[in-house]
Amino acid sequence: MRNNDLRLKLDFNYMMEDFLEEHGIKHQQVNEILHKIEHAQKNMELKRNEGSMDFRDLPYNQDEVVAEIISFAEAAKDRIENFVVLGIGGSALGPIAVQQAINHLYYNELSKEQRKGYPKLYVLDNIDPEKIASLLDIIDIEKTMFNVISKSGSTAETMSQLMILETMLIEKVGQDVAKDLIVFTTDKEKGNLIKISKEKGYKKFIIPASVGGRFSQLTPVGLLPAAMCGIDIKQMLAGAALMDEMCKEQDVYINPGYMYAILQYIAMKKGANMCVMMPYADSLKYMADWYAQIWAESISKKYNNQGEIVNAGQTPIKALGVTDQHSQVQLYTEGPFDKVIVLMQVEEFKHTLEIPKIYEKIDSIAFMGGHTQNELIRVEQIATEYALMKAGRMNMTITLPKVNEYTIGQLIYLFEVATAFMGELMEVNAFDQPGVEEGKNATYAMFNEPGYEDKREEIMGRAAKKEDYVI
């Protein structure tokens, strides 16, 4: 299985002192934290066994729901032109990233025939009123299915969208028809969407109780939108299973999930408070966004597991190669030594484009003639890796032999394991998000919710701004 031609590779040469001298990581630094690494490994196994890391079972325990999703999608696709996800955070970024990776880069602008009969996909992941209003200008709501994704059913942004769009839909087509155009993805037992689903008869898919939003791409959260657009979700899960095998290795030097986290951990201690994710492929552009949410929200915590204030965290940054060579690489090579750059490369693109030899007499561009864009993007990526290394900047490269369901499944699972392991190394809880409560409470208070009177008073007092500080 490990010799599979389609397996991902993690190349961390240019993280190491062998190439970067004092700016690189020493083997000694890995050895110094061996006790911590072993402790983290034990915790990973313990938590897996006791059922508090259930995302790791997703490649194996979903045969039934996968079959249900596929048959639902195949039955629904002829009735509809558009599939609209109402979700935010991981619930939106996962579906967007997978769609961009697997399907045509201008999927929504293809004809239905070119889309093989599958609907267009739109994701409403904000509450900007212009966004919903604009979407309604271009879709026929009668031919649209809305997929509301919220585990608790109390996500304000998503639920406000449901309230608006459900009302419009019922006005237009009546409750009976609307019933088959709304589908929920939510918790099995608790939460508002279960109540509404029972009352109104909306179809629902279940998010396993112990899998949180940002680890949910391989649950129905991500699988349903993918299947609705013709993506092979079984292959995604097969890819995740392969990566799970690789991430079971006890020797961390051959365990990509653990090694990724260990390198980031040591780099962070050396002052790299940022991690740039820079795929060299438009198809992987939004995988960087998805990574940014899982990495940021999971490992950035005020308190560690011992209750001490640590204000831990490493800031993920999205970039795109080669595009951002003309925007960010000046900073990456010459700015402060404060980041790790992770490049992603694709060995085989879906197309090959030759650059014709039409300007043979123009020195500075003639060299490209007769080569392909495939060569050009690859060479520029290697050149950037090299330039970063030469400037003493830590960087590593994840290689995808191709971009397809199987490799994307691996990639998602790799980052999930790496994130969970990073949480163990940092001794923080990778699965909660206490830092967003203050903002939520302030929102309730400003809407005059009962019980938030004190908070409202606090805000009005403390937040009162000075005119001198406004230009």
Next chain:
Amino acid sequence: MRNNDLRLKLDFNYMMEDFLEEHGIKHQQVNEILHKIEHAQKNMELKRNEGSMDFRDLPYNQDEVVAEIISFAEAAKDRIENFVVLGIGGSALGPIAVQQAINHLYYNELSKEQRKGYPKLYVLDNIDPEKIASLLDIIDIEKTMFNVISKSGSTAETMSQLMILETMLIEKVGQDVAKDLIVFTTDKEKGNLIKISKEKGYKKFIIPASVGGRFSQLTPVGLLPAAMCGIDIKQMLAGAALMDEMCKEQDVYINPGYMYAILQYIAMKKGANMCVMMPYADSLKYMADWYAQIWAESISKKYNNQGEIVNAGQTPIKALGVTDQHSQVQLYTEGPFDKVIVLMQVEEFKHTLEIPKIYEKIDSIAFMGGHTQNELIRVEQIATEYALMKAGRMNMTITLPKVNEYTIGQLIYLFEVATAFMGELMEVNAFDQPGVEEGKNATYAMFNEPGYEDKREEIMGRAAKKEDYVI
């Protein structure tokens, strides 16, 4: 003029110690660098007068070219269905940002009538072969105009795209028809596009000699794509002129461009090596990308003006409110004290959407019923500002009364002045990008260009990777 209802506001209350205590900026810290500020102010004026900061004249000296662009666009629009920009870096991010800000959020999916007869806009800012191939699946190349943007005419990525697409176009329609479907934006005298334009008769627009790529949005680089999509470019320049007036103030406390840079400068010295740009509006999403390129490439330099190694720089980060409250705000409030967060808010959206009272009995969501999404997004933005402040995190807010050409012109110009002033405070050259040369040279070397033999040898020797470091 300053009382104009449509002028931008910069609110920096939550940057200051008055609210943040030890985490905030003291007046004393501004006073301590007064000599530096005065020196920077003098340099800004000196450079403007001697003609080495010509982006500042763009609001005033373009009547002729603006008229030419508008008449070109109006004449061309009936002949074409698509306008495709071939450009990278600032040449791509500027046009994308302005299009997203001003036009419909799903502009390319509108009918030609809804687009008022203007063409669709596509920007090819990468050399991923899948991107061009995908675009060719959805456009009719005979009804497409290609706008090649490169000052030097030697930008490898852009020129390779030209070589591919020009060849295809000529094969399809012949040189005579192709002549009117290709337009260049380039330098007046030097560079390859001038040569090609003369030889083949392609129309060209000129980028002023002393305005670099990342400061070029208010030249034909940005003005032509905007006018092609029906955007009022005169109003954009009028907005820039208003901001220019505001940025002439000698008192930095009422000069938004200077004050923005001063606050970032002091914050950086306090350890904020990152700056998050987080608009609360989908229309402004790509203004954050445009900002990221001008800020990163301009102020991140290995050497200062005295030739000392400083490895200066602050990393810009793109975010989107409220979306990234579910992805990044956990990090911003609980992670390290290492960033400034700049929020952007819109006072009046183009649409108002009421949230119907359909779930009055469900406690956690009933509170939204009867309110609008406009209120919800505003309240969540203020709540986030407040939560950040309460957690001791420096943040400021830029307010746009509306998003239109006039306010977007102001915003672009504000960030251009702030960037130039930040360069003066940091004593680095904000207008060069020496750090990208190594990567370019490595690319030439790997393509076996004559003259790069030594570089090739160096790469092959130094870069040789170890198998042990690949999983």
